[in-house]
Every structure is written in C-alpha cells, then in structure tokens.
Amino acid sequence: LTGKYGEGGKLIYELRDQGGELLALRYDLTVPFARYLAMNKITTMKRYHIAKVYRRDSPATSRGRYREFYQCDFDIAGHFDPMIPDAECLKIVHEILSELRLGDFLIKVNDRRILHGVFAVCGVPESKFISTCSSVDKLDKMPWEDVRSEMVGEKGLSPEAADRIGEYVRLHGGLKLIEQLLQDPKLSQNKLAKEGLGDMKLLFEYLTLFGITGKICFDLSLARGLDYYTGVIFEAVLVQQENDHVEEPVSVGSVAGGGRYDGLVGMFDPKGRKVPCVGVSIGIERIFSIMERRVKASGEKVRATETQVLVATPQKHLLGARLKLISELWDAGIKAEMLYRKDPKLLKQLHYCEDTGIPLVAIIGEQELTDGVVKLRVVTTREEVNIPREKLADEIRRRLEPC
Amino acid sequence: LTGKYGEGGKLIYELRDQGGELLALRYDLTVPFARYLAMNKITTMKRYHIAKVYRRDSPATSRGRYREFYQCDFDIAGHFDPMIPDAECLKIVHEILSELRLGDFLIKVNDRRILHGVFAVCGVPESKFISTCSSVDKLDKMPWEDVRSEMVGEKGLSPEAADRIGEYVRLHGGLKLIEQLLQDPKLSQNKLAKEGLGDMKLLFEYLTLFGITGKICFDLSLARGLDYYTGVIFEAVLVQQENDHVEEPVSVGSVAGGGRYDGLVGMFDPKGRKVPCVGVSIGIERIFSIMERRVKASGEKVRATETQVLVATPQKHLLGARLKLISELWDAGIKAEMLYRKDPKLLKQLHYCEDTGIPLVAIIGEQELTDGVVKLRVVTTREEVNIPREKLADEIRRRLEPC
Numbered sequence: 032l033t034g035k036y037g038e039g040g041k042l043i044y045e046l047r048d049q050g051g052e053l054l055a056l057r058y059d060l061t062v063p064f065a066r067y068l069a070m071n072k073i074t075t076m077k078r079y080h081i082a083k084v085y086r087r088d089s090p091a092t093s094r095g096r097y098r099e100f101y102q103c104d105f106d107i108a109g110h111f112d113p114m115i116p117d118a119e120c121l122k123i124v125h126e127i128l129s130e131l132r133l134g135d136f137l138i139k140v141n142d143r144r145i146l147h148g149v150f151a152v153c154g155v156p157e158s159k160f161i162s163t164c165s166s167v168d169k170l171d172k173m174p175w176e177d178v179r180s181e182m183v184g185e186k187g188l189s190p191e192a193a194d195r196i197g198e199y200v201r202l203h204g205g206l207k208l209i210e211q212l213l214q215d216p217k218l219s220q221n222k223l224a225k226e227g228l229g230d231m232k233l234l235f236e237y238l239t240l241f242g243i244t245g246k247i248c249f250d251l252s253l254a255r256g257l258d259y260y261t262g263v264i265f266e267a268v269l270v271q272q273e274n275d276h277v278e279e280p281v282s283v284g285s286v287a288g289g290g291r292y293d294g295l296v297g298m299f300d301p302k303g304r305k306v307p308c309v310g311v312s313i314g315i316e317r318i319f320s321i322m323e324r325r326v327k328a329s330g331e332k333v334r335a336t337e338t339q340v341l342v343a344t345p346q347k348h349l350l351g352a353r354l355k356l357i358s359e360l361w362d363a364g365i366k367a368e369m370l371y372r373k374d375p376k377l378l379k380q381l382h383y384c385e386d387t388g389i390p391l392v393a394i395i396g397e398q399e400l401t402d403g404v405v406k407l408r409v410v411t412t413r414e415e416v417n418i419p420r421e422k423l424a425d426e427i428r429r430r431l432e433p434c
Numbered sequence: 435l436t437g438k439y440g441e442g443g444k445l446i447y448e449l450r451d452q453g454g455e456l457l458a459l460r461y462d463l464t465v466p467f468a469r470y471l472a473m474n475k476i477t478t479m480k481r482y483h484i485a486k487v488y489r490r491d492s493p494a495t496s497r498g499r500y501r502e503f504y505q506c507d508f509d510i511a512g513h514f515d516p517m518i519p520d521a522e523c524l525k526i527v528h529e530i531l532s533e534l535r536l537g538d539f540l541i542k543v544n545d546r547r548i549l550h551g552v553f554a555v556c557g558v559p560e561s562k563f564i565s566t567c568s569s570v571d572k573l574d575k576m577p578w579e580d581v582r583s584e585m586v587g588e589k590g591l592s593p594e595a596a597d598r599i600g601e602y603v604r605l606h607g608g609l610k611l612i613e614q615l616l617q618d619p620k621l622s623q624n625k626l627a628k629e630g631l632g633d634m635k636l637l638f639e640y641l642t643l644f645g646i647t648g649k650i651c652f653d654l655s656l657a658r659g660l661d662y663y664t665g666v667i668f669e670a671v672l673v674q675q676e677n678d679h680v681e682e683p684v685s686v687g688s689v690a691g692g693g694r695y696d697g698l699v700g701m702f703d704p705k706g707r708k709v710p711c712v713g714v715s716i717g718i719e720r721i722f723s724i725m726e727r728r729v730k731a732s733g734e735k736v737r738a739t740e741t742q743v744l745v746a747t748p749q750k751h752l753l754g755a756r757l758k759l760i761s762e763l764w765d766a767g768i769k770a771e772m773l774y775r776k777d778p779k780l781l782k783q784l785h786y787c788e789d790t791g792i793p794l795v796a797i798i799g800e801q802e803l804t805d806g807v808v809k810l811r812v813v814t815t816r817e818e819v820n821i822p823r824e825k826l827a828d829e830i831r832r833r834l835e836p837c
Contacts, residue, residue, distance in 0.1 A: 337785045354521070
C-alpha cells in the first residue's frame with residue numbers, strides 16, 4: 032500500500048506479527064476501496080463506509096487529531112458522463128454539513144488538471160509538479176510569501192515561475208472566474224487546464240441546479256496532499272464567524288475532503304484496467320469535537336439512551352409482574368427499561384426517569400394487576416392514566432409520535 | 435491483555451511497530467470493555483458494541499471462521515439484584531435468533547460455580563479446575579469416552595473422579611433438574627454449587643416470565659473456554675433438523691455465547707474495585723454464512739440498495755431537469771437515484787429499476803415540465819399517474835408504506 036500517499040506516506044503504521052509477517056494498518060479507506068474493486072473486478076459501485084484508519088502521528092486530541100480515528104467515506108466508481116457523480120459527492124457533503132448544524136462552512140473546489148496546467152504555463156518542469164502541489168497546499172496555513180520561499184528554496188523553482196504561480200493560486204470565485212480563466216490567453220492554450228476548466232464549468236452548472244453554489248468556491252490554491260487525485264479535488268472547511276465569541280475556539284479546519292482518482296484502481300489490477308472513481312472522506316472525530324463544544328456551550332442535555340418507557344412497580348414482591356410486562360413491551364417493539372432491583376422504591380424509579388430523560392413510566396401494582404390495566408405516567412407533567420394492558424404498546428407509540 | 439483468555443490466549447495477534455512498540459489486536463470485546471470501565475471508573479453501564487476482533491488462527495471461511503471478524507457484544511455492568519440482568523441477556527439472544535429466522539436453536543445454560551462444585555465433590559484438586567473445565571467444554575465435539583481419557587491421561591485426574599464427573603456433566607434439563615440437584619446429597623453440601631443452583635433456579639423463574647424456557651436448556655456439560663467467567667455461562671447453538679435436506683449443510687455450531695464475569699473489571703482497577711458484569715457475544719460472520727445459505731437455497735433476490743425511486747427522463751437534453759428534481763426529492767428525505775448519463779434511453783432506465791428492484795420511477799419530460807407534474811410509474815404493474823410536483827415526495831412515501 033505504500034507509494035500511494037505522497038509525502039503523507041511516512042505516517043503509515045507498519046507492523047510485524049510474531050511470525051515476522053509484515054502488516055500495515057490502513058491509512059485511509061480510499062486505497063483499500065480501490066484495491067477491493069480491482070481484486071473483485073467490480074466496474075460500477077456506489078457505497079459508503081464508516082471505519083477506523085490509523086496514522087503514526089503525534090495525537091492532538093483537543094483538535095480532534097488521533098492515531099486511530101474514524102473516517103466516513105462515500106465513493107462512486109464507474110464510467111459515467113462527466114461531473115454528474117462529482118456533483119453528487121458535493122451535494123452530499125453540503126447536505127451533511129448543513130444537517131449537522133456545525134456553523135458556517137465553505138467547500139473549496141479545484142482540479143488537479145487546472146493546477147498542472149497552471150504549473151506548465153508558469154514554467155515549472157513536469158518533474159516538480161507533485162512537490163509544487165504540496166507547497167501550494169500549504170496556502171491555507173501560511174502566507175503566500177512563505178509558500179513562495181519554500182518553492183524557490185526547497186523545491187528549486189525559479190523566482191519568476193513562483194511569482195507567476197502566485198498570481199493564479201490566489202484566485203478564487205465561481206462560474207465567472209471559470210469563464211474568465213477559459214479566456215486566459217496562456218491557460219486556454221494548455222490542454223489539461225482547458226479540460227479541467229471545461230469540467231469545472233459543467234460542475235458549477237450542476238451545482239447551480241442542486242442549489243448549493245452559495246457555499247461552494249472555486250479556489251485555485253486548493254491542492255490536497257495525496258498523490259492519487261487526477262481531476263476534481265475538494266475540501267470542506269468550517270468558517271469561524273467574526274462575531275462568534277466562544278471562549279476557547281476549537282480550530283478544526285478541514286472536516287471533509289476528496290476528489291477524483293481515476294488511476295488508482297488500475298494500479299491494483301494485474302491488467303491495469305481502469306475504473307474511474309470520485310469520493311469524499313469525512314473526519315468524524317473532528318466533527319464530534321465541534322458538536323461536543325456546541326452542546327457544552329448551549330447547556331443542552333444529551334440523552335444517552337433511546338428508552339421510551341420505564342416499567343415500574345409501587346409495591347414490593349412485584350418483580351415477576353415487571354418482568355412479564357417488560358417482556359410484552361419488548362415483543363411489541365417498545366424500547367423499555369426497568370431497574371435491576373427486586374423491590375426498588377417508586378420514588379427511586381421516578382428519579383431514574385428524570386435523570387436519564389425517559390419520558391414515560393408504565394406502573395403496574397396490585398390494583399392494576401387486578402383490573403387488567405397499566406398506569407401510564409408522563410414524567411414531565413406527572414399526569415397519570417389507566418390504559419388497558421393490551422393497548423399499552425399502541426398508546427406509548429401514539430404518545431411518542433413527533434407532533 | 436494476555437493472561438485473561440486461558441488456553442485461547444495463544445491465538446492473540448501480537449504486533450510490533452516500526453518503533454518497536456509492542457501492540458496486540460484485540461481478541462474479543464469483553465476484556466477491552468472491562469478495561470474501559472476500570473479506566474473511566476464507570477460502575478453502571480449497559481451497552482452494545484459491534485466491531486472487529488482478531489485471531490491468529492487458520493481461517494475456515496466456509497464455516498464462518500476468519501482471522502479478522504466482527505463480533506456483536508451486549509453487556510450489563512453494575513451491582514444489581516441477582517439474575518435480573520442475566521435473564522435479560524438470554525432474552526436478547528432469544529429475540530435475535532428468533533427474529534433472524536436462522537432455524538431451530540437451543541441456548542445452553544450452566545454456571546461456573548456449579549461446575550466447580552461438581553469438580554470438588556468428585557474429588558478434583560482445585561489446581562486442576564480450569565484444565566478440567568476445558569476438557570468438559572469439548573463434550574459437544576467429542577464423545578464422553580474421549581473426554582474421559584483426556585482427563586485421565588493429559589490432565590492427570592483419577593479414573594474414579596473422571597467417572598463421577600461424567601455422571602454429572604451428561605445431565606441436562608430444566609427447572610426439575612435444578613431442583614433435583616439442589617436435593618443431591620453431595621452437591622447440596624458444597625457452598626459454590628448450592629449458590630450456583632439457587633441462582634439457576636431464580637434465572638429459570640425469570641425466563642419463565644419472559645416465556646422463553648422452551649429453547650433454553652440447563653446443561654451441565656457447558657463449560658466455555660475462557661478463564662474470566664465467574665457465574666452463569668451460556669452458549670447458543672443451531673440445531674440441524676433431521677428432515678432438513680440441504681445439499682451442503684453448513685455446520686456452524688455455536689453462534690453466541692457469554693456469561694457473568696464479576697472479577698474482570700477489578701483486574702484492571704489499580705485499587706481492585708470490582709464491577710460485576712454479564713454479557714453476550716454474537717458471531718456475526720457465522721450468522722451471515724447461514725443466512726446467505728438460506729437466501730441462496732430459497733432463490734430469493736436480495737436488494738442491494740434501499741432506493742425508493744429512480745428519476746428518469748424520456749427525451750434528450752433533460753439532464754438539468756433530472757438534477758433539479760432529484761435534488762428536491764433528496765431534500766425531502768426520499769431515497770432517489772438516477773443514471774449518471776447525460777441522455778440515457780428510457781428503456782435503459784426502466785431496465786435498471788427491474789434489475790435493482792427499485793419500485794418506482796419518477797419520469798419528467800417536456801410535457802411534464804410544462805404541466806408542472808411528474809409521471810410516477812410503478813415498475814411491477816407499469817401503471818403510470820401524473821402527480822403535481824410539490825406532492826411527489828408525499829405520494830412516494832404513501833405508496834411505499836407497509837400495507
């Protein structure tokens with residue numbers, strides 16, 4: 032699996048078992064997905080996958096950086112008409128980030144072919160494309176001056192080439208910028224850049240139909256570190272509002288990223304058969320750390336269980352009655368709980384509901400057993416009503432329906 | 435983590451990373467759960483966990499044995515009145531195996547304390563309890579004669595002790611057997627056995643209230659290989675019906691197992707504070723291999739997607755209309771799909787629905803666009819009806835409701 036991740040490859044977790052077999056913990060879910068497609072000769076697939084990945088890195092838990100963490104990937108593989116699956120990936124990222132109410136976000140989009148075109152017309156030799164890419168990728172963390180000196184110093188570009196790159200990669204905008212660059216006398220002469228810009232235009236047309244261009248920005252500084260991308264690339268970042276007076280702002284930056292990798296499956300296929308793919312990875316831990324901060328700030332109480340009803344008894348020696356009733360409720364598909372005590376006090380049972388947020392209590396005492404009913408109590412209002420036992424499950428469902 | 439699994443411990447996957455740090459892949463989910471409780475000083479918890487575990491073993495995929503596989507664990511931790519959580523665990527296993535319609539099953543139940551009591555009254559020295567346990571555990575795979583010779587030969591028990599054990603461990607039954615053993619002149623003198631039998635009686639009373647004793651059997655031969663069990667132990671096995679004429683019967687045996695482990699959390703706590711626990715592990719791969727066989731045998735077609743509707747167009751140049759409509763449906767929470775083609779033929783789109791089992795097609799052509807409607811087609815009946823566009827999502831939901 033090495034050799035697919037570019038400069039990030041040094042963070043792969045390599046292991047050796049007691050028999051000396053060399054193993055590695057997966058670095059991401061994209062390369063294993065590509066390998067799966069190749070090994071099973073699958074040419075069309077759309078799937079999501081939530082699983083752990085591993086980095087041999089220094090953890091920084093406060094910013095949601097771990098050595099073992101979850102990623103959620105979504106990928107579309109297959110030969111299709113251009114940019115339709117790509118637009119769907121962006122629609123999904125947009126939907127997820129909107130639904131989670133994480134605050135304002137921005138999805139930056141670029142295309143590796145446009146970047147390579149820019150490098151070519153600025154006079155960068157092809158052998159330096161990848162290393163120049165990784166310098167450009169740092170533009171979100173350091174000012175252009177520093178990136179420029181890295182290009183000239185470490186990467187060995189000419190100062191003129193670097194300056195010319197600088198003029199392009201600081202551009203960002205929407206459909207108008209794309210059309211402007213399509214008219215650019217130098218870029219429009221470059222085959223790769225022209226292809227990339229043409230597809231970018233198509234993509235923005237589709238995104239307009241999806242109604243999501245408001246949060247999507249064509250940004251020429253976006254490069255993404257991984258080697259395997261071949262076309263569109265994108266990255267979602269959270270935007271800190273200026274009037275957002277949170278005491279300890281958790282700066283988590285990028286929460287999702289992805290792009291098109293049309294060559295990766297072919298690298299695993301013995302005959303080199305290609306399967307074009309586009310996909311996105313969402314960093315779950317990073318999103319969790321933001322959501323936890325939001326919940327903490329708002330003072331909301333998060334319920335740890337989905338229990339709908341507590342089965343309770345007001346007198347002693349009724350454990351059997353509770354077990355029989357809870358079994359009936361479980362069989363009817365109701366999420367019911369009871370205290371694992373032989374003779375708990377009623378007050379203790381009611382307090383438990385208040386502590387855990389269980390909304391209803393089904394109380395069964397001697398009188399109720401005689402009458403064939405169950406007393407249903409609403410925890411918040413303390414209202415109580417007798418329900419015929421055979422109608423209890425329906426009544427609980429009815430009361431918990433979203434109004 | 436070593437030293438918690440008994441003879442199974444040799445299957446732990448040990449690893450060393452490039453820095454020489456010694457690591458191991460988790461053998462099960464129980465020991466990590468106990469460690470989690472101890473490290474976080476949690477004294478009460480009920481949770482389920484589905485995740486991968488690892489065994490350094492020879493795989494046998496046809497029987498659902500792998501080196502990396504999923505387990506689903508359910509555990510209840512905390513100080514409670516006896517046997518109430520234990521009965522809930524058995525109720526859950528019973529419910530899962532019934533719902534999955536895997537065929538006839540049996541849940542064997544025993545108690546480590548009863549086994550130890552049996553060993554004691556049969557004259558086995560305490561130092562040989564654990565190794566005798568693992569011999570008894572083989573009774574489901576080999577006849578008593580072989581187990582007996584292993585006890586006498588390898589484990590060094592006296593032939594008389596082995597014979598006496600044999601009389602007990604071949605017993606199985608229900609409440610009646612428990613009451614009979616409680617009257618047994620030798621066993622009833624043993625403190626551990628008496629405790630175990632008393633709890634077993636209580637457990638069967640609770641299981642009777644849950645109405646599940648029909649599939650549960652008190653079986654004195656059940657021993658379970660793991661060292662950490664301290665009380666009730668259980669194991670669910672599938673029972674091959676005699677009239678079950680399947681060509682290649684997949685014998686998968688045990689599909690779930692568990693028990694009470696009251697000492698494990700204390701082993702991880704610096705002050706040795708104990709948290710009693712009871713839990714169950716379900717072997718997901720084994721269950722899958724049975725379900726796959728059933729599906730194959732019945733010729734049922736399993737749908738790979740949950741897509742409710744395909745958005746289709748009958749003419750060319752309508753990709754934009756499809757993208758706009760699918761976006762509206764997604765926003766309304768409908769599971770919609772479309773072909774990633776600019777101008778697919780209508781027939782191709784309809785065939786796709788038939789192949790994948792998508793039940794509805796939302797067709798939008800020039801006429802429908804003009805009229806502000808969408809043609810909704812039922813794939814199986816070919817019936818078509820025009821629906822006002824703003825009512826489409828509701829109509830799809832209505833039609834797919836379970837009748």
